[in-house]
Amino acid sequence: MSTTATPRFLIDPREFADQRVLVTGETKGAGQAIVRRLSAAGAVTVAVARTALPEGESTPGFFVQADLCTPEGVDTVVRQVQDKVGGIDILVHNLGGSSAPGGGFAMLTEQHWQDELSLNLLAAVRLDRALIPPMLERGRGVVLHISSIQRRLPLPDSTIAYAAAKAALSTYSKALSKELGPRGIRVNSIAPGWIRTTAAEALVKRISEHAGTGEAAARQSIMDALGGIPLGRPAWPEEVAELVAFLASERAASIHGSEYAIDGGTVPTV
Template identity: 40%
Template sequence: MNLDLTGTTAVVTGASKGIGLATVRALVAQGAQVVAGARTPGEELRALTPHALAVDLAVAGGPERLIEHARAELGGIDLLVNNVGGNPAPFGGFLSVSDEHWDHVLELNLMSTVRATRAALPSLLERGGAIVNIASANARLAQPAVVAYAAAKAALLNLGKALADEFGPRGVRVNTISPGPVLTPLWTGADSAGEAMAGQYGLTTAELVEQIPQLAGMTTGAMAAPEEVAALVLLLASGAVPSMRGAELVLDGGLLKAI
């Protein structure tokens, strides 16, 4: 299967670590030029692409600025990977979640995609491009401890299907990837959601990470690697499966099973 992306220009949001960084690495390895947006682009990201931009994607104007930067740098966009997102604390259930927290989670996980997509669509329509949204298994798995995050990802999944229906006839392929637990700094980093969750259960972060696959009922017994998600992005970006429109590719280690 030919996944060569030479000549493709791509934008990846939330690109400084985890799934975003793995996606940038995979796209560059296949010949794509990548504009990468992150609040704090690190050395590893800047080594992969000269087009890394420091930008807050969770505020109005941030995603638009990234897309404007991409068009100025590369002339147009063939691929938009809406990866930015997160699952910040608290983890105490519905009544512990304030309006401010709801606003932050929705801005980060949903509105960032809405704004980046709206800004990129003129170029994507002109070039017959593709959009890949990174949702979560929580889009289908309602868990009170992450109620705001799960609701935002469910909305993102629905958004992708609506975009595919509206813009598919005009040549833009829109699909969604829904990972389960992925071994990224979201789980392992200092001040991460994983650290906060571990503290609630009286565990170290390492202990929580080790136990998550079993607690979640993952048949693989292990978290996915971010490179696995990046591999699916390559598949969808390459046009190797042009009839895939409005689809959801689930990469969850057997977490969802019959759901």
């Protein structure tokens, strides 16, 4: 497969027929790729994002604009889900990111910590609390949490709070799997490494501005902090979406309570 071209995969257009899927953090990057991948396989998708779709752009299925960092935003999503599709069969928590400044722990205020935890952990907790009970009533469903390899390999210059929140998300996901597995709900998590997204480029820019260096030097500093990527490149959003599609499908019917890294070999331990 080319290291520069967006990958293409064969898709069964009926694999997720009649399945209702909700994906958070949809308007760009991995979230957008996940919605398109599952929709192409027949799913009825509900995409959720804090910001509206860019002018002239559309998304398959339904779009809900809501801030999941607030209880009111979750209430909006629950109402819209009920009105538009009647419930959810597959829940993909892709929402996440970091807006904290570079410069290490001393640069992080109380508000930075609150924001990172709310976005990267509590948004998933809030939505799970609202949407999983109907799954339990039906005795089936799939929940996927998008964590990060930074839970094991944090970048101290710029993403301490983000890494801590993602570590908490992975632990929460494992605990949830123990509770829900016996009741018919599969729960897994995915830990991407560096993905080619606009959010990743925004991080590069923040590091560059703080360090007073060019973006090439900032990008290299991230590579150095990660210890390099043995595969030689970041992942494409479409590759993350393909892993989501597999774990959400019946092909992964016995996979439960696990976390899968998609990082090109970045994490150096077993």
